[in-house]
Amino acid sequence: MPKFKPAPGLEEKLALMLAPAVQRIARQVEIEAKRLAPPTKTWVTVGDDKVRPTHVNAQGQVVPGNLRFELDSMQWDIEHRGVGAHTYMTQPGDRSSRAIANLKNCRCSMHRDPDGIARHINTGQPVVTGKKVTVTVSVQAPKVIEAEVGTVYPGGLVADGTFFMSRAVALVAARA
Secondary structure, eight states: OOOOOOOTTHHHHHHHHHHHHHHHHHHHHHHHHHHHOOOEEEEEOOOSTTSOHHHHHHTTOEEETTSOEEEEOOHHHHHHTOOOSEEEESSTTOTTOSOHHHHTTOOOEEEEETTTTGGGEEEOOOEEETTEEEOOEEEOOTTHHHHHHEEEOTTSOEEEOOOHHHHHHHHHHHHO
16 A cells, blocks of 8 residues: 655645644643742832841842742851851741841841733744744743742752643643
């Protein structure tokens, strides 16, 4: 039996015809990823002359909601508590931190932005190369890779990943 061979150029024409459908699927992934993306949080000081220098340095630091802020450790904590050069806190006043000097009488607060990562998720245009159609859904934001897959901080603290991008792909694929 002879093997079927498509007419020359047919596969390329089919790829061009399928490009809009592939982009619609990618847009569904974008929508799910935006829904699943963690918020961001920003360290906020009261802004007066009583704010400790380590917190002044943290002012305005933005991290994904599942990660920790990185502050300079205070000398007392380094000498007496055995902490390293940096202290990692989920929020101002985080009692899970071993850095007592960075906690005492802290008046800082935290601002949450529910769309902090989501606003950076985008779908590109379809790219047709021969018989192949590619559409990219991407996100570019600080520490977004760590937010996706998790990270380990010095001292063994762990931040679990949220896997918002991979979960979005899986949800859209399951519906298809």
